[in-house]
Amino acid sequence: MAGLAASGSNPDVELLYDINGLAKDAPRWFDRVMEYVGEYGLLIGLVLLVVWCWWSVRRRGEDDAASSVAGLVWAPLAAALAVLVNVPIRGFVERPRPFNDHQGLQVLVAGKSDYSFVSDHATIAMALGVGLFVANRKFGLIGIGLALLEGFCRVYMGVHYPTDVIGGFALGTAVALLLSPPATALLTPVMSAIERSSRGGWLIRARGRSGAGEQDALIPGARKESAEAGAEERDLAA
Incomplete structure (x- = not known):
């Protein structure tokens, strides 16, 4: 399956050069910002968004606070599960990083030696965004927007093909969305038990x-x- 990244003119490679070409024309300080944002910043922002949503839910003290918090707990669990699912996918496809097969790319992050398809960053970001959307529409839309920006950054940085990102989006969405009903069904009783406890009740509903x-x-x-x-x-x- 390594031939998936075969050289030659195709829309995937052309879009890679178009987006990554923006990095060549941008000032060095901007590339440094994009490097940090694409590698760490957006994922940290998504985690903080989940925490913010949890804080908002528990402060409102809704009757279904336990089920709402269960949905929020599922978001990071979905991201972790999606990354595990990606391990055999990467090993099966064995697609090299784009800078290994194509010359002239502006690579902002050095030392990437693993396979390219699918993007872990895009998978995690979209799983968090979609999982958050299932729990809370307003916060979820923001999360999905950040996930889309994460995908753009990975191509901009020269470490992924656009199809690597699209594959990550699809994987993260599938895991977070399709497994959400059974996951929340299992997590809601746990959150309800925590809510009734004297020590952990504040995690579900503000005192x-x-x-x-x-x-x-x-x-x-x-x-x-x-x-x-x-x-x-x-x-x-x-």
Whole structure:
């Protein structure tokens, strides 16, 4: 399957040169920024986005907080599982990195000696983005946007073909989306048990949120009792 990266004119290689050519024309400082963003920054940003969504869910104290948190827990688990699935895929396809078969590329990250198809970075990013989208649409759209940017950066850096990135997107989406129902079905009871525990309940719901709701529910009754007591006092005074 190494012939997948065979040299010669094809849309995949042409798009590789077009996108990577932007790195040649860009100033050195911009390439350094893209190198960091594409290698580490966007993945860190996606993880922080998941944490932000978790914080938002637990602060709201919704009735289905356990199932929402279960969906968020699935996002990083899906990314890890997708990377494991990619291990045999890479070994079967055995596609060399583009800079090994094509001259004149601006390679921003040196030392990449493993196979190219499919991109681990694109797989992880899209699995996180799609997993987050299943749990929360608003945060998920942002996550998918960051994943798309991650794929662009991998080609820009000269370490992946566009089809490596597309393959990673497909793999990450398939794992996160198709396995989401059974995964959340298994994780939700676990999150519910944690919510009921005295030590881990804060991981699912912020302390005081349910208590505040109960107090709000009791306020009308308290007002009614106060009004009745005031009426009785007026009757006695009369």
